[in-house]
Structure formats: C-alpha cells, structure tokens
Amino acid sequence: MDISVYRPGELSAADRAAWTAMQSKAHLHGAPGLANPFLSPEFTLAMGRVRRGVRIAVVREDGEPAAYFPFHRSTAGVGRAVGLGVSDAQGLVHRPGFVWDARELMRACGLAVWEFDHLVEGQEPFEAGASGTFPSPVMDVDQGYETYLGQLRAQSPKFTRTTLAKERKLGRDAGGVRYVHDERDPAALATLMAWKSAQYRRTGRSDRFAHEWITRLVHQLFHTRSEPFAGILSVLYADDKPIAAHFGLRTERVLACWFPAYDPAFSKYSPGLILHLRMAEAAAADGIAYLDLGRGQKEYKDSLKTRELTVSEGWVTRRHPVAVGHRARRAPVRALRNVVLSRPELFEPADRLLKRMGHFRSNR
Structure with missing residues (x-):
C-alpha cells in the first residue's frame, strides 16, 4: 500500500471527489454504512477547522485512490476516530474489494493506538480490536x-x-x-x-x-x-x-x-x-x-x-507503551458505562440520580 497522510486543508479536489464517489456507490457494493454523513470528507474538513490534530490517510494502489482514513492524532501518537464522542459513524472509506492491514495503516499514520466508538459494519481489520457491539436503530x-x-x-x-x-x-x-x-x-x-x-x-x-x-x-x-x-x-x-x-x-x-x-x-x-x-x-x-x-x-x-x-467500539493497537497506557486508562471507564447502560436495574437508578442533580443544578 502507498499511504500518504495529509492535513485536511491539503486534500486535493480530486481526492475529495474520489472519496465522495466511493460513498455514493457504497450501497451497490454491499457496504451501505460507508454512505453515512459522518464518514464524508465534509465532516472531516469541518472537524479540521475546529480541532487540531485532524489528519487524513490516503491509500493508493497503482497510483489510484483506494481508501480514505480520517483520524485525530495527539503528539504522543494516540489516535481517535474523527469527532469521537459526537460522531455516529467511523471507519475507513474504501473502494470495493479493498483489503488492508490495520497495523500497517497505523504505522504509516504514526499511531500507537486508534480508538473508536461507532465503527460501521464491514471493517474487518478494525473489528478485530472491538470490545463490544451495539445496535443503531x-x-x-x-x-x-x-x-x-x-x-x-x-x-x-x-x-x-x-x-x-x-x-x-x-x-x-x-x-x-x-x-x-x-x-x-x-x-x-x-x-x-x-x-x-x-x-x-x-x-x-x-x-x-x-x-x-x-x-x-x-x-x-x-x-x-x-x-x-x-x-x-x-x-x-x-x-x-x-x-x-x-x-x-x-x-x-x-x-x-x-x-x-x-x-x-x-x-x-x-x-x-x-x-x-x-x-x-x-x-x-x-x-x-x-x-x-x-x-x-x-x-x-x-x-x-x-x-x-450494528456499530462497534474498541481499539486497534500496536505493540507500544503508549497504546498499553491509553487502553489501561480508558477500558475500565468504558466497561463500567456499558454495564450500567445495558442493565435496567443499574441504569434506572443512575438516570434518576442524574436527573435529580440536573434539577438541582438548573434551580441554583
């Protein structure tokens, strides 16, 4: 794979057009999730205007674009899905039949770990790192x-x-x-x-x-x-x-x-x-x-x-101390949150407590 990494403002008009074309035809090739607006170049470009560290990896085969991978990178090499926390669809937008190695991609992007919480279906190289799957109605x-x-x-x-x-x-x-x-x-x-x-x-x-x-x-x-x-x-x-x-x-x-x-x-x-x-x-x-x-x-x-x-959350990691430390910090919080959300006997009391706190805060 020939992988180049760009800042959002450096992405060419031709690449934006190719990215959009992959999305518009995705449903014809059995990958309808790739058409989600949160995977569009426009969303990534808007994120790049409001947050530092947004990057786009462009993968080419035989000189032609094969995939676009938007991500957010910290100086320490911690990677997150673009808009993690507000984005409802994440992943790599690609042409039909494209196969990639997740760790090779991360190495080219300078990432020790890549975290996601709304990975769309059909992203097998990333799904290997999923810690849970969830319904999206x-x-x-x-x-x-x-x-x-x-x-x-x-x-x-x-x-x-x-x-x-x-x-x-x-x-x-x-x-x-x-x-x-x-x-x-x-x-x-x-x-x-x-x-x-x-x-x-x-x-x-x-x-x-x-x-x-x-x-x-x-x-x-x-x-x-x-x-x-x-x-x-x-x-x-x-x-x-x-x-x-x-x-x-x-x-x-x-x-x-x-x-x-x-x-x-x-x-x-x-x-x-x-x-x-x-x-x-x-x-x-x-x-x-x-x-x-x-x-x-x-x-x-x-x-x-x-x-x-179905969407997934989890991490793709390389053998790197930064990846170990990031996952050790994030995994317990995620696991606890998901247990509470999935069990009514835990969620309902927690929800009532939050609402009481909200009522107090709103009336201060």
Missing part, C-alpha cells in the same frame, strides 16, 4: 413514507395512532402546525441549541454545547452545502412559533439524526415524535434511503425504528 423510507407508516402501524399500532392524534390536537389547540425540512434561519438553530443545552442540564448530562469546538462545528456544518452533503435543520412550528427542531447531516442516501430537542412547554403533544415523522416524510420525498437514529437505547428510537444496524 434506523427508519427505512426507501419505499416511500406511506410504506414506512404502514410498517409502523403494524409493529406499533397504539404508538402510531396516539402520535398522529396528538399532531391533530396540536394543530387544533395551537392554530395550525407547519413543518420546514431545511430551515436556513440561524435564529432557529440558536433556539435548538438553547433547548438542547437546557435538556442536558435538566437531565444531569454534560452540556455538549458548553464546549466551544462543538458549537463551532455545528455552525460550520449548518453552512456546509453541496450536492452530496448538507447540514439539515428541521423545525416544527405551531402558530409560527418553533416548538421542536433537529439538526443532522445528510448524504445522497442517509440522513444522520444528531441533535433533536423541543420546547418542554409543548411536551404533552410529543412534538419530538411528530417532528421525526415529518422528517421521515420529507426525507423519503428527497430520495433518502433511511434515517440513522444513532447508537443508544431510547424509547422513542424503539418506537420509530424499522430495523437496526
């Missing part, structure tokens, strides 16, 4: 919205009936409901981010938007628009007032759900669920194959999903 709309809704009615009749009834009641009570699939007003984005920050604090979670680089990243992607990629802000209005919103990323075939939130004053109408159904309808009309709801067990995801993808 999706909403299939490739056969059209009515087909999706029919499947939803069959698998969750009460949920579907109740949600649609709440939408009708919202329209009656609020003087009309309006949905904008691709809202370009920055004020609407600011409203969403304020709702989401309040939700994080209310539930005792870490506020992602308290990190300047995440806020900058979202703004970068909100203003990123090309034929194969865009940041999409979707907003549900009641009487011309925003009551629910979502910001995500789309490629030609995938809408990756990312930051959903709503105005708690309208919670009795389940505006977040109504919003997701409207998103599904608009995405189907745009030719999107599925909405990826992302890793994580949530009741609303279980209600909306049609099936599940």
